[in-house]
Amino acid sequence: MAALSTAEEWLANANDTINISLVAPSKSGLQNIATFHPKFTYSIFGEEEQIFGYKDLKISLRYRANDMRPHLKTTYSKKFKPIGDAEPTDIVEILQEGKHLPKIAFVKGNDFEDSSKQISDTWTPPGTLHTTIDTPEGQYEVWRGNLADQAVKQLNTRLQIFVPFFIEGGSYIGQDPESDSAELDLSDADRWTLFFLYQKQKVAGDPEKSSYTFVGYATIFRFFYFQPPTPPASPKGEWELPTGDLDLNELPCRTRLSQFIILPPFQGKGVGARLYKTIFEHYHKYPQTHEFTVEDPNEAFDDLRDVCDLEFLRTIPEFDALRVDPSVTIPKKGAIPRLILGGENLERIRLQAKIAPRQFYRVLEMHLMSKLPDSVRPSMALDSEVPSPTKADNHQERLWQLIVKQRLYRHNKDVLSQIEPNERIEKLQQTLGGVELEYARILAAFERSTGHSKPQSTAANGKRKLEDDSASGSSKKARVEDA
Structure with a gap:
């Protein structure tokens, strides 16, 4: 019983320990915009969602609110000394080897803060501006880009940890859910489209400038949509494959919404429904899309989808x-x-x-x-x-x-x-x-x-x-x- 009591003293709940925050540069330094916790961590720290080996453990995962550059910092008052096979959870190693965060997340805090001061006032999200949404809470912009675009790929790499944090059973783009390997296969990157939702605000004291705060995003994958020939193909085998370059974007497809995340500070404001409608309307008008589907929705998203549909x-x-x-x-x-x-x-x-x-x-x-x-x-x-x-x-x-x-x-x-x-x-x-x-x-x-x-x-x-x-x-x- 004493041994069990001692072990429990060194355990921390990963969901409560991880503090995610959005920060933005200000004259007095980085200003905190919002703080929240992950909903799930079992795919990263195990089924029990426990981290062993620390007292007063705090894991701070800061994100620059516009380009979502992350920075990880861990603090604790005491660390468990290894005894046999019992040793503290190596938090950084787990996050690095699992490729849950990009390498830039592990630099020194001063580097993260200094780089935030240097970001351009004219920064805009990657991809192209898809639409602007005006709401009673302010103005939002939806930006759309292809995963084959390096800037879009970089942002996805920074955001992807939100998938296991907030989607039960969610996996990264390119990850084999049946494999323990952390390697990602992005050979089909050109078939992925990402929609990023940002809140756009005027900079205080300078109305000519605007700042962006990341709100959420969705990922879309295109499957080939087979259509039986009408009339039926000739039994004589007269049909031939087309010659020359074939643009896959012009082929009929089934469009699947794969991942959809609105960060907790922005939930309950209707922005999720607006993003879904924007995406659905885009693909409904897209002639190559013959069917729009959603991958394994949970109950909350099912409700949103039902109302919108x-x-x-x-x-x-x-x-x-x-x-x-x-x-x-x-x-x-x-x-x-x-x-x-x-x-x-x-x-x-x-x-x-x-x-x-x-x-x-x-x-x-x-x-x-x-x-x-x-x-x-x-x-x-x-x-x-x-x-x-x-x-x-x-x-x-x-x-x-x-x-x-x-x-x-x-x-x-x-x-x-x-x-x-x-x-x-x-x-x-x-x-x-x-x-x-x-x-x-x-x-x-x-x-x-x-x-x-x-x-x-x-x-x-x-x-x-x-x-x-x-x-x-x-x-x-x-x-x-x-x-």
Whole structure:
């Protein structure tokens, strides 16, 4: 027990010990803009996220707020003397050998501070200015660049440690997640595009000059999108490969948002949604992109994406007009008829929107649910008087539930086919309850974000209230982070 107590005295929680700060030069030296901690450190310091061998350990990771040049500094009051195999964690060695930080992060503090005084007043982020966003909180700029650009590559190298810090299961660009090697393969750098979000502010006392503060960034990867030939290729083999240079940027592609990070000090202000919309709109207009996808989103990003995608889809008149078809009668046997008014156009609308199938049909279900009669529409509203639904209201609710159950069954067909019919029905009903809760929560967020919310006494009236203990949807591994 004494030995255990002694060992615990030398342990420090890595998440709490690491202080990340954004700093900017001022007349009195470097000025602290914001300080925050990582969310995860297990991929760097082990599953327990513990650092052994120090007392009063502090790890300071300072970033220059504009070009994000990092500087690492560790301090402690006492260091453990090695006994056998027990020795202090070599913090610098772990960060260097794992290539979590660039070499420039390990220079002396004076070098970092002196270089900050020398940075040009005309500095701008790497890449090209993609768009400017004006908000009540100030002006933001989105800069876009290709990873093959050395300046973009340098900034990515400085930022990449935020991926394991804030994305559960996240890995670096070019890293093999199945390998222990820290080597990065950037042979496909030209297929990566990075979007950097900066806050732009006028310099106090000199309105002609501006300063930049890094807010967040996203990485995009392009996959080749195979299209079956129409009409089918000739069976005689008459087709030939094109000759000459082939520009890969002109090939059809599936565009995947791989990493998405808004730093903690800037979360909860809506800037993440603005960045996502900027990226989506860019690739929606890009003729080579046939589908826009997101890699393993977590729940927080899923919510942001759902709200943004619903807002976008409702700008398409054909989508906005979609409703459950109340004239449909469900047969006791045989095939189920089309349940949505205008449903024959769904795939054409999806292809026009360039949204992946699963995401499109989830957002469609949210849209259809929002159009149900008040008496049967699931809602997060509390203390609301719920009128009795009519027979027609119940029929529309049943049709909507059937639409959702059809998708759930297709998605889980292999598992559901192995259980008894009665249990299968019960499982689907439980999952449906979770879907209703999830959609009601997202629709409430949608109303808040788009300014469509009404006073609670009006909006809540007539909606079926959902309790928080309904079954929830499946958890997902997170590669995207924003709150």
